[in-house]
Amino acid sequence: MRIREFFLILFIISCSSEKSKDQIYGIISSEPPSLDPALATDSVSYLILNNIMEGLTKFDENMNVVPGLAERWEILDGGRKFVFHLREAKWSDGKEITADDFIYGWKRLLNPKTGAEYGYFLYPVKGAMDFNTGRIKEIGIQAIDKKTILVELEEPIVFFPAMVAFMSTYPQRKDLVEKYGERWLYPPHGAYCGPFILKRWKRDYSIELEGNPFYYRPVSKKVKLFVVSDVSSAISLYKKNFIDYMGIPSFLLSHIKKGEFEGEIFSFPAFRGSYIGFNTKKEPFDSPLIRKAFAMAIDKNEIIKVIGTGIPANSWIPPGMFGHNPSIGLEFDPEKAKELLKESGKEIKEISLYYNYTPENHLIAQNIQEQWMRNLGIKVKLETMEWKAFLQMVKLSPPPAYRLGWAADYPDPDNFMTLFTSTSGNNHTEWKNERYDRLIELARSEPNLSRRLKLYNEAQKILVEEDVPIIPLFFNTNNYLVHPCIKNFNPGALDIISFYSVEKEC
Amino acid sequence: MLKKIFAGLITLWIVLTLTFFILRWIPGGPFDEEKALPPEVKENISTLYGLNLPLHVQYIKYIKSLLKGDLGPSLKFRDLRVNNIISQALPVSARIGILAFFLSLFLGISLGLMEGTGKNFSRPVSAFFSILISFPSFGWASLLLFFFSYKTGIFPPALLETLSHYFLPVITLSIIPTAHIGMLVGTRAREEKEKGYFTFHRSLGFSEAKIYGKFLLKNVLSPVLSSIGPLFAYLITGSFIVEKIFAIPGLGKFFVTSVIDRDYTTVMGLTLLFCSILIVVNIMTEWLLRIIDPRERK
Numbered sequence: 001m002r003i004r005e006f007f008l009i010l011f012i013i014s015c016s017s018e019k020s021k022d023q024i025y026g027i028i029s030s031e032p033p034s035l036d037p038a039l040a041t042d043s044v045s046y047l048i049l050n051n052i053m054e055g056l057t058k059f060d061e062n063m064n065v066v067p068g069l070a071e072r073w074e075i076l077d078g079g080r081k082f083v084f085h086l087r088e089a090k091w092s093d094g095k096e097i098t099a100d101d102f103i104y105g106w107k108r109l110l111n112p113k114t115g116a117e118y119g120y121f122l123y124p125v126k127g128a129m130d131f132n133t134g135r136i137k138e139i140g141i142q143a144i145d146k147k148t149i150l151v152e153l154e155e156p157i158v159f160f161p162a163m164v165a166f167m168s169t170y171p172q173r174k175d176l177v178e179k180y181g182e183r184w185l186y187p188p189h190g191a192y193c194g195p196f197i198l199k200r201w202k203r204d205y206s207i208e209l210e211g212n213p214f215y216y217r218p219v220s221k222k223v224k225l226f227v228v229s230d231v232s233s234a235i236s237l238y239k240k241n242f243i244d245y246m247g248i249p250s251f252l253l254s255h256i257k258k259g260e261f262e263g264e265i266f267s268f269p270a271f272r273g274s275y276i277g278f279n280t281k282k283e284p285f286d287s288p289l290i291r292k293a294f295a296m297a298i299d300k301n302e303i304i305k306v307i308g309t310g311i312p313a314n315s316w317i318p319p320g321m322f323g324h325n326p327s328i329g330l331e332f333d334p335e336k337a338k339e340l341l342k343e344s345g346k347e348i349k350e351i352s353l354y355y356n357y358t359p360e361n362h363l364i365a366q367n368i369q370e371q372w373m374r375n376l377g378i379k380v381k382l383e384t385m386e387w388k389a390f391l392q393m394v395k396l397s398p399p400p401a402y403r404l405g406w407a408a409d410y411p412d413p414d415n416f417m418t419l420f421t422s423t424s425g426n427n428h429t430e431w432k433n434e435r436y437d438r439l440i441e442l443a444r445s446e447p448n449l450s451r452r453l454k455l456y457n458e459a460q461k462i463l464v465e466e467d468v469p470i471i472p473l474f475f476n477t478n479n480y481l482v483h484p485c486i487k488n489f490n491p492g493a494l495d496i497i498s499f500y501s502v503e504k505e506c
Numbered sequence: 507m508l509k510k511i512f513a514g515l516i517t518l519w520i521v522l523t524l525t526f527f528i529l530r531w532i533p534g535g536p537f538d539e540e541k542a543l544p545p546e547v548k549e550n551i552s553t554l555y556g557l558n559l560p561l562h563v564q565y566i567k568y569i570k571s572l573l574k575g576d577l578g579p580s581l582k583f584r585d586l587r588v589n590n591i592i593s594q595a596l597p598v599s600a601r602i603g604i605l606a607f608f609l610s611l612f613l614g615i616s617l618g619l620m621e622g623t624g625k626n627f628s629r630p631v632s633a634f635f636s637i638l639i640s641f642p643s644f645g646w647a648s649l650l651l652f653f654f655s656y657k658t659g660i661f662p663p664a665l666l667e668t669l670s671h672y673f674l675p676v677i678t679l680s681i682i683p684t685a686h687i688g689m690l691v692g693t694r695a696r697e698e699k700e701k702g703y704f705t706f707h708r709s710l711g712f713s714e715a716k717i718y719g720k721f722l723l724k725n726v727l728s729p730v731l732s733s734i735g736p737l738f739a740y741l742i743t744g745s746f747i748v749e750k751i752f753a754i755p756g757l758g759k760f761f762v763t764s765v766i767d768r769d770y771t772t773v774m775g776l777t778l779l780f781c782s783i784l785i786v787v788n789i790m791t792e793w794l795l796r797i798i799d800p801r802e803r804k
Contacts, residue, residue, distance in 0.1 A: 031583075033582050033583045033584060034583060034584045034585045035585075036584075036585060039584045039585070041539070112550045112553070113550075113554070114550075115550045115551040115553070115554035115555070116547070116550075117537060117539075117543055117547060117551065119546075119547045119550065120543070120544045120546070120547050123544075129546060132546055132547065132550065133546050133549070133550075181585075182584060182585040183585050186585075202755065203586075203594055203595075203755065204594075204595065204755035204759075205665075205666070205753075205755035226665055226753060227753060227755070228664060228665075228753040229750055229753070230664075230750050230751045230753065232648065232651065232751070233651065233663055233664040233751050233752065233753055234664075235656075236651060236655050236656045236663030236664065237663050237664055237665070239656060240655065240656075240659060240662070240663060242662070242663070242665070386534075386766075387534075387766070388532075388533065388534025388535070388538050388766070388768055389532070389533040389534050390534075391534055391538045391539070391540070391542075392533040392534045392535075392538060393533070395538075395542060404540070405540065406540070407540075425542040425543070425544055425545075426541060426542050
């Protein structure tokens with residue numbers, strides 16, 4: 001009898017999960033390692049911080065730069081100086097947001113003692129790198145008055161306003177940091193300048209957000225996010241209406257599509273690309289002819305079919321970003337590929353392709369293996385590695401061919417194109433091209449859009465048509481299951497959901 | 507007893523030292539990500555955490571802070587110290603683990619006795635154990651999740667909101683230990699039954715219940731006791747699979763993720779914790795055994 005009662009109670013409890021209309025329930029795939037803008041580096045932290053904080057600028061749904069805490073800005077000296085005018089806005093504890101909050105935040109990010117991984121993000125600011133190494137005490141940011149900030153850069157950068165939307169550049173409160181250290185934003189003492197406040201944070205379990213009444217255009221909404229890393233559990237939670245939306249890894253998409261979630265699956269193009277990198281100093285890929293042959297022997301549409309989603313890529317600047325040009329790049333042409341291989345005069349029997357093991361990477365690599373065998377008659381050995389070991393190898397001694405990806409921090413082509421300049425710490429191809437470097441440098445400071453586009457077109461041609469140190473494979477999409485009650489759900493190309501605009505209608 | 511404690515401490519020190527150096531030998535570091543850090547930034551971080559000091563200096567520094575009870579800062583969760591991680595996650599894992607521990611003890615012993623002594627139950631119970639044990643725990647987790655939550659909705663699929671949320675993770679965690687204990691108890695009970703004292707006690711006029719409850723149980727339990735020490739240590743520190751699948755904020759996850767993240771200090775802290783629990787539990791079971799079974803008091 002007692003046991004039966006016990007189960008009855010359990011049953012009632014489990015059924016009584018009432019959900020309210022003004023609260024959005026969602027999941028994050030991992031616990032944010034830190035919610036201090038100076039220390040945060042990952043996308044989950046960015047998602048939370050982007051909702052509780054705000055930078056000088058922000059992005060609209062189409063990734064255009066729009067005013068954030070700065071209501072307007074002026075570009076001086078050909079993009080070498082910027083003046084940001086702050087709007088009348090307050091922190092969630094009622095204190096005014098001032099220029100000093102930004103200056104303090106930037107200096108804290110760059111302070112060598114902070115040990116901020118994203119410290120380099122502000123290196124374009126005058127003196128920032130020397131400040132970060134402790135050589136000098138001042139950087140090129142100053143308060144003209146309480147509401148006006150002057151930023152001086154090392155070199156002109158036309159897209160600087162897009163950079164100051166990023167989490168590392170958010171303002172910080174000196175009084176709170178001094179009192180609470182890297183936990184200055186944590187409830188209950190935290191003060192926030194974004195549309196939400198961090199109401200509750202159960203570590204590794206849930207995060208609750210609530211509308212910030214002091215925000216300049218306040219909303220009254222609540223958001224509760226659970227940390228759920230397992231996709232099958234997340235799907236069960238979604239199906240049982242515990243959560244309103246969830247992200248789905250692309251390799252699972254094809255399994256889900258057939259099922260019961262018709263009309264609830266959404267894919268959003270992302271500013272994230274996958275590529276095969278060559279070590280251009282190692283046999284056999286030290287010859288551009290061979291690199292071209294391998295590039296033309298991959299039909300990218302096939303990869304998309306295998307992994308279930310994505311946009312095939314021949315060029316490197318992703319769609320939706322300024323400079324995207326689908327007409328650039330080597331098309332799939334197995335006949336031409338064979339000719340090029342013959343022309344190179346080299347006999348290749350077998351090559352190795354390195355990647356870190358994930359279900360998706362494995363599918364990609366297997367498909368490429370098959371295509372190179374089919375189209376070039378070359379055997380491909382697949383070498384999988386654990387992520388960090390793979391990273392170290394790619395960095396210290398890049399293998400002949402490897403798979404990597406790249407994601408943008410802000411929506412400007414410079415983010416993608418600087419990657420392969422000779423001084424980039426992320427260019428593992430050993431490829432150096434002065435002309436390419438020069439074009440990227442010019443494009444960085446070119447205010448005229450059509451001239452800037454031309455520069456990027458030319459640079460992209462060098463990268464993916466002439467020298468081919470990389471083969472772009474595809475641009476990722478971010479995929480979500482979204483309940484029909486949820487409207488205006490758009491994580492944008494940076495995959496950062498802004499709950500400010502998300503509406504729940506039932 | 508003192509000897510045992512001393513031996514435990516030595517073991518702990520050896521494990522700690524080996525872990526420390528093996529960790530640094532694995533390729534890739536805590537701050538290697540897809541976006542490589544410029545050398546200037548890396549230098550700052552290394553200085554902050556003392557990662558650029560010679561390895562033996564780092565080792566000595568670590569031991570020194572360890573002696574003060576400080577496991578150091580986590581390199582992944584930069585606002586937390588390893589002590590914080592353990593103190594916030596261990597209680598959650600322990601709660602579920604202890605429930606699973608007692609459940610598997612109860613089920614294992616009672617089913618095991620049924621198998622070993624009951625005539626009609628023997629076969630089905632033993633088949634049941636084989637089924638339980640022939641499936642990995644993530645398989646059980648998925649099965650339970652599918653039938654009890656996804657299909658029928660009897661129990662919530664994940665998270666820890668109410669009492670009912672404990673049901674699936676506790677069951678999942680108990681399945682394999684139940685079978686292990688049950689099989690052990692079953693075998694021992696069968697052996698005991700064949701021994702002479704059964705008939706002897708019966709002839710003395712002891713009731714069946716008393717023979718089973720007092721003599722048999724006691725003799726069966728001592729081997730169980732010596733094997734449940736490690737089980738207890740394993741259950742209270744949490745399980746990666748159960749915590750991942752049921753979204754439980756426990757410690758088990760960290761045993762895997764901290765290695766993937768190369769969070770050196772956290773790996774060290776967890777290794778130490780697990781090792782110490784194991785040593786303490788082993789010393790305690792030995793002590794308990796001696797109380798129960800006079801033969802062990804040599």
